[in-house]
Amino acid sequence: MSKISAIIAGTGSCLPEKRLTNDDLSKIVETNDEWIAQRTGIRERRIVRSDESTATIASQAATRAMRAAHVEPRKLDLIICCTITPEMQTPSTACFVAASLGLDSTPAFDLAAACSGFIYGLETAASFIQAGRYKNVLVIGAETLSRITDYKDRQSCILFGDGAGAALLQASDEPGRGLIYSSLHADGHGWEMLHCSPGSRHPIDETMVGGRRQFLQIRGREVYKFAVARFQEMIEDAISKSGIPKEQIKLIIPHQVNLRIIDSAMEKLGLPMEKAFVNIDKYGNTSAASIPIALDEAVREGKLVKGDIAVFVAFGAGLTWANAVVRM
Ligand SMILES: CC(C)(COP(=O)(O)OP(=O)(O)OC[C@H]1O[C@@H](n2cnc3c(N)ncnc32)[C@H](O)[C@@H]1OP(=O)(O)O)[C@@H](O)C(=O)NCCC(=O)NCCS
Structure with a gap:
C-alpha cells in the first residue's frame, strides 16, 4: 500500500444554460412528459448552444474545481478528460482544455470508458499520485451527447443531456483519505x-x-x-x-x-x-459527466x-x- 493518499481537493461543474424539457421533446417525437417522467425520472436536460462544445464546458468545470482546491493551472501535473463526445477525433479534448487554461507543456489525454469514464479516470489519476509520480491531477468528465443523439428516435433522445464535472485529485500524507x-x-x-x-x-x-x-x-x-x-x-x-x-x-x-x-x-x-444522490430529473444521462456533476452538487x-x-x-x-x- 502506498503511503500517499489521492484526495479530492476540489470539485466543479458546468451545465449549459439551454434547457430541453419533456414538453419540448413531445413537439419533436411521439412522446409526452408523463411517459418520460414515469419511465426515467427525467424532466429536462441541458443542451449546448452551437458556440459551445465539450472542451468549453470541460474547461469551465475544470476551472471551478481548481478554484475550489485553491490550485492554479500551472500547478497541474496531468489533465485527464473522460469523454465519448470529444472536441474532435484528434487532438484530444484534454489538449484543448490545457490550452484554454494557458498551459503549454502539461501532459493531457482523453479516456474513453463511456458512462464509467469518470471512475476509470479517478483510478488512473490516483495511481499516478500514489506511485509518487504526480501531485495534482485534474480529472474531468465532459459530454455533449446532444451532438450524437438521434432526435428522431423517441427511445433514446429522451435520455441524454450535456454537461461537465471535474475533480482535482491531490497527493496527501493523511492516511485513509481520498x-x-x-x-x-x-x-x-x-x-x-x-x-x-x-x-x-x-x-x-x-x-x-x-x-x-x-x-x-x-x-x-x-x-x-x-x-x-x-x-x-x-x-x-x-x-x-x-x-x-x-x-x-x-x-x-x-x-x-x-x-x-x-x-x-x-x-x-x-x-x-x-x-x-439523484439529479437525473434536471440533467438526464450525461454519461462520463454524470458522477462528477452529482459529486460537485453534493459537495x-x-x-x-x-x-x-x-x-x-x-x-x-x-x-x-x-x-x-x-x-x-
Ligand atoms: C429506454 C427506457 C427508458 C425504456 O423504458 P422501458 O420501460 O424499457 O420501455 P420499453 O422500451 O419496454 O417500451 C415500452 C413502450 O413504450 C414505447 N416508448 C418507447 N419510448 C417512448 C417514448 N419516449 N415515449 C412514449 N412511448 C415510448 C415503446 O414503443 C413501447 O411501446 P409498445 O409497448 O407499444 O411496444 C429504459 O429501457 C432504459 O432506461 N434503459 C436504459 C437506457 C440506456 O441505455 N441508457 C444509456 C446507458 S448508460
Missing part, C-alpha cells in the same frame, strides 16, 4: 447493446447517414437489466472489499441512467433511497463534508462498469 478502493471492468462482447458507429470499422458515408447510424444506438431494455445487476454487484463489492460497513456510507453517487434503475438497485441492496449542498464516505457506481457502453469508495 480514493480508498476502486474496481474497473469491461466486456467488449456486449458492444452492440450501446454504441455509436462512426470510426475505423464504419467510416461515415451516405449509407450510414441514410440509416441514421451516426447517432447513438441503444437497446434500452437490455441495458436496463445489465445496469440493475451491475449496480447491485458493484455496491456489494465496494462494501466487502473496502471493509467499510454499509451504515458508514454517507452517500452513493450512481451514474444517472434512469431513476427506476437506481430505485430498484437500492431496494435490492436494502438501502434507503435517501442514501442515493456544494453540504451532503458530503470532510471525512464522509461516498461510493460511486457506474455502468455503460463497452460494456464497462466500475465502482469507487472515497473518503472526502
Whole structure:
C-alpha cells in the first residue's frame, strides 16, 4: 500500500444554460412528459448552444474545481478528460482544455470508458499520485451527447443531456483519505447493446447517414437489466472489499441512467433511497459527466463534508462498469 493518499481537493461543474424539457421533446417525437417522467425520472436536460462544445464546458468545470482546491493551472501535473463526445477525433479534448487554461507543456489525454469514464479516470489519476509520480491531477468528465443523439428516435433522445464535472485529485500524507478502493471492468462482447458507429470499422458515408447510424444506438431494455445487476454487484463489492460497513456510507453517487434503475438497485441492496444522490430529473444521462456533476452538487449542498464516505457506481457502453469508495 502506498503511503500517499489521492484526495479530492476540489470539485466543479458546468451545465449549459439551454434547457430541453419533456414538453419540448413531445413537439419533436411521439412522446409526452408523463411517459418520460414515469419511465426515467427525467424532466429536462441541458443542451449546448452551437458556440459551445465539450472542451468549453470541460474547461469551465475544470476551472471551478481548481478554484475550489485553491490550485492554479500551472500547478497541474496531468489533465485527464473522460469523454465519448470529444472536441474532435484528434487532438484530444484534454489538449484543448490545457490550452484554454494557458498551459503549454502539461501532459493531457482523453479516456474513453463511456458512462464509467469518470471512475476509470479517478483510478488512473490516483495511481499516478500514489506511485509518487504526480501531485495534482485534474480529472474531468465532459459530454455533449446532444451532438450524437438521434432526435428522431423517441427511445433514446429522451435520455441524454450535456454537461461537465471535474475533480482535482491531490497527493496527501493523511492516511485513509481520498480514493480508498476502486474496481474497473469491461466486456467488449456486449458492444452492440450501446454504441455509436462512426470510426475505423464504419467510416461515415451516405449509407450510414441514410440509416441514421451516426447517432447513438441503444437497446434500452437490455441495458436496463445489465445496469440493475451491475449496480447491485458493484455496491456489494465496494462494501466487502473496502471493509467499510454499509451504515458508514454517507452517500452513493450512481451514474444517472434512469431513476427506476437506481430505485430498484437500492431496494435490492436494502438501502434507503435517501442514501442515493439523484439529479437525473434536471440533467438526464450525461454519461462520463454524470458522477462528477452529482459529486460537485453534493459537495456544494453540504451532503458530503470532510471525512464522509461516498461510493460511486457506474455502468455503460463497452460494456464497462466500475465502482469507487472515497473518503472526502
Ligand atoms: C429506454 C427506457 C427508458 C425504456 O423504458 P422501458 O420501460 O424499457 O420501455 P420499453 O422500451 O419496454 O417500451 C415500452 C413502450 O413504450 C414505447 N416508448 C418507447 N419510448 C417512448 C417514448 N419516449 N415515449 C412514449 N412511448 C415510448 C415503446 O414503443 C413501447 O411501446 P409498445 O409497448 O407499444 O411496444 C429504459 O429501457 C432504459 O432506461 N434503459 C436504459 C437506457 C440506456 O441505455 N441508457 C444509456 C446507458 S448508460
